[in-house]
Amino acid sequence: MSTAQNKIRHCKKITFLFFFLTSGLFLISTPKTYAADICIEGLKELQKSQEVIQDKGGIWGYLEQSSNLKDQSILGLQIDGKLQRLIVSFESLCEEGKTPTPKLHGLILNLIGDARVIFNKDADRQPKDKVLENLNGLKKNIDELLAQLPG
Numbered sequence: 001m002s003t004a005q006n007k008i009r010h011c012k013k014i015t016f017l018f019f020f021l022t023s024g025l026f027l028i029s030t031p032k033t034y035a036a037d038i039c040i041e042g043l044k045e046l047q048k049s050q051e052v053i054q055d056k057g058g059i060w061g062y063l064e065q066s067s068n069l070k071d072q073s074i075l076g077l078q079i080d081g082k083l084q085r086l087i088v089s090f091e092s093l094c095e096e097g098k099t100p101t102p103k104l105h106g107l108i109l110n111l112i113g114d115a116r117v118i119f120n121k122d123a124d125r126q127p128k129d130k131v132l133e134n135l136n137g138l139k140k141n142i143d144e145l146l147a148q149l150p151g
Helices: 003-054 058-064 070-095 102-119 128-148
Strands: none
Touching (some): 003 070, 003 102, 058 102
16 A cells, blocks of 8 residues: 555544544534523523513503403413413523423413413403403413423
8 A cells, every 4th residue: 555545544534533523522512502592592582572571561461451351350460470480490490400492492482472462452452252262272371381391
């Protein structure tokens, strides 16, 4: 074998070793990076989305301001509390070192989004039954997700 062939072979081995080691390091570091991203950025996104509702009085305030639904404001208080519990549960998973999944993040974000959709419609311009149906459906969905979360 010539010296040139030995050099090529040696370069191939070094290149293979380099890619093997760097890909291994990438795979090892990815979960920590992902955990940090979802626990910091994901949590921040959930909190900001919830703040949009809470800054305007929450679902409770939404119902309190409605002449048709004021007597149902306790339902809004329950929904506000349960949405906050979802966010706290997400945060607790991070604190316990159990990385929340993107699916869980998406489910919580969607429920907050559903609350925001309800919140953005004038309650007095909708049939009372329809608003209550939407709110009870939201509460049911939140309860189902809370039941799946630890503690």
